[in-house]
Amino acid sequence: xxxxxxxxxxxxxxxxxxxxxxxxxxxxxxxxxxxxxxxxxxxxxxxxxxxxxxxxxxxxxxxxxxxxxxxxxxxxxxxxxxxxxxxxxxxxxxxxxxxxxxxxxxxxxxxxxxxxxxxxxxxxxxxxxxxxxxxxxxxxxxxxxxxxxxxxxxxxxxxxxxxxxxxxxxxxxxxxxxxxxxxxxxxxxxxxxxxxxxxxxxxxxxxxxxxxxxxxxxxxxxxxxxxxxxxxxxxxxxxxxxxxxxxxxxxxxxxxxxxxxxxxxxxxxxxxxxxxxxxxxxxxxxxxxxxxxxxxxxxxxxxxxxxxxxxxxxxxxxxxxxxxxxxxxxxxxxxxxxxxxxxxxxxxxxxxxxxxxxxxxxxxxxxxxxxxxxxxxxxxxxxxxxxxxxxxxxxxxxxxxx
Numbered sequence: 001x002x003x004x005x006x007x008x009x010x011x012x013x014x015x016x017x018x019x020x021x022x023x024x025x026x027x028x029x030x031x032x033x034x035x036x037x038x039x040x041x042x043x044x045x046x047x048x049x050x051x052x053x054x055x056x057x058x059x060x061x062x063x064x065x066x067x068x069x070x071x072x073x074x075x076x077x078x079x080x081x082x083x084x085x086x087x088x089x090x091x092x093x094x095x096x097x098x099x100x101x102x103x104x105x106x107x108x109x110x111x112x113x114x115x116x117x118x119x120x121x122x123x124x125x126x127x128x129x130x131x132x133x134x135x136x137x138x139x140x141x142x143x144x145x146x147x148x149x150x151x152x153x154x155x156x157x158x159x160x161x162x163x164x165x166x167x168x169x170x171x172x173x174x175x176x177x178x179x180x181x182x183x184x185x186x187x188x189x190x191x192x193x194x195x196x197x198x199x200x201x202x203x204x205x206x207x208x209x210x211x212x213x214x215x216x217x218x219x220x221x222x223x224x225x226x227x228x229x230x231x232x233x234x235x236x237x238x239x240x241x242x243x244x245x246x247x248x249x250x251x252x253x254x255x256x257x258x259x260x261x262x263x264x265x266x267x268x269x270x271x272x273x274x275x276x277x278x279x280x281x282x283x284x285x286x287x288x289x290x291x292x293x294x295x296x297x298x299x300x301x302x303x304x305x306x307x308x309x310x311x312x313x314x315x316x317x318x319x320x321x322x323x324x325x326x327x328x329x330x331x332x333x334x335x336x337x338x339x340x341x342x343x344x345x346x347x348x349x350x351x352x353x354x355x356x357x358x359x360x361x362x363x364x365x366x367x368x369x370x371x372x373x374x375x376x377x378x379x380x381x382x383x384x385x386x387x388x389x390x391x392x393x394x395x396x397x398x399x400x401x402x
Contacts, residue, residue: 007179009052014056017047017284018213023044023327024322024352026217029317034349044217055222055225057216057221060178071134072132073344077112078341089254090115093119093167099124100166102123109129109171113144115169127147127159127165129155156189160190167195168195170198205253209251212251213294214323238258239259240255243266298395312370315339316372317357322350324373367392370385
C-alpha cells in the first residue's frame with residue numbers, strides 16, 4: 001500500500017528524503033525450496049511529514065505478509081546480549097512503574113517471551129501477543145501464555161478477561177504498526193489508569209546522528225522520534241512521563257507513556273533532535289550522499305579483497321544486513337556465505353542476495369575477510385571469532401561506524 005498521509009497526524013504534506021531502491025522483506029529468510037520462486041520487491045523510501053516531523057516508509061507491506069506468510073526468523077532469546085538487556089529492562093520497569101507481585105504485564109510483539117520471562121521471574125503475571133505462528137509456539141513452549149494474533153480488538157478482549165494491565169510493553173515493534181490510531185485505542189482499553197505503556201525501539205535520530213541507514217527496512221513502517229509523538233499521544237489523553245536512550249541495537253530509546261505529567265526530559269530530547277537536523281531536509285540530502293558513498297566505498301573494498309584472492313563471508317545475518325546487501329547489490333559474486341548463531345536462520349538464505357547461512361563454526365582458515373552485518377554486536381563477534389582466526393580482516397561499512 002502506497003502511503004499518502006502521515007501515520008500520526010494524517011497530514012498529506014509528505015516529502016521523500018531517502019530512496020534506497022526496491023527491496024525484499026528484510027526478515028523474509030528463504031528456504032532452499034523458495035529460491036526458484038519469484039521474489040517480491042517493494043520500494044524502500046523514507047518520507048518525512050512536513051507538519052509533525054514523523055518519518056515513515058513510502059510503502060506498507062500488509063502485516064499478514066510480513067509476519068504470517070513465512071516463518072519469522074528473529075529470536076529475542078538467541079543472544080546473551082539480548083537476554084541481559086531484557087532482564088535489566090524488566091527490573092527497571094518494575095521499579096519505575098511500581099509493578100507489584102501479581103500485577104499483569106502485557107507484551108505486544110512478545111516474540112518467544114524473553115522479556116515476559118524476566119517479568120515473570122520478578123513476580124508479575126504475564127501475557128504475550130504475537131502474530132507469528134512459529135514464534136508464538138516457541139513462547140508457549142517457554143511457559144509464556146501467548147495469544148497468536150495481532151494486537152487488535154479481539155486480542156484486547158481476551159486480555160481483559162485477565163484484568164487491566166499495570167504495564168504494557170512493546171519492544172522493537174511499535175515502529176511496525178499501522179494504523180496507529182486504532183492500535184492506541186486498543187492499548188487504552190486494557191491499560192490500568194495508573195499503568196504505563198512502554199515503548200522501546202531503534203531511535204530515528206540515530207539514522208542521522210550515527211549514520212545507521214540500514215535500520216531502514218520494510219518491516220519498519222515508521223521511524224520513531226519524540227517531537228511527533230507528543231501531539232499524537234495527547235489525542236488519547238496521554239503524555240510521555242519518562243524517556244531514556246540506551247545502547248541496545250547500538251541506539252534505542254525507551255519511552256514511558258501514561259496519564260501522568262509530561263516529563264521535562266521531553267523538551268530536552270526534542271531540542272536534541274532539532275540540533276542534529278532530524279527534521280531538516282538539507283541534512284537529509286547530505287545524508288543521502290553519505291549513503292551513496294558508503295555503497296561505493298564498501299564495494300571497492302570487497303572487490304579489492306576478492307581480486308587479491310580473498311574468501312569473504314558475512315557475519316551476523318541480521319535484518320538490517322539485508323538492507324545493506326540489497327542496496328549495495330552484494331551477492332554470491334562477492335560473498336561466499338553468511339553466518340549466524342540462530343537456528344531459525346541457519347540452513348536458510350538471505351532475501352534478495354541469496355547467500356546461504358551457516359553456523360559461525362563454518363568459518364575456516366581459508367576465510368580472509370568478514371563483513372560484519374550485525375554491527376551492533378561487532379565487538380562481541382570479533383572477540384568470539386578472532387582468537388581462532390587472528391588473520392581474519394573485519395570489514396564494517398564506513399557510514400555506520402559509530
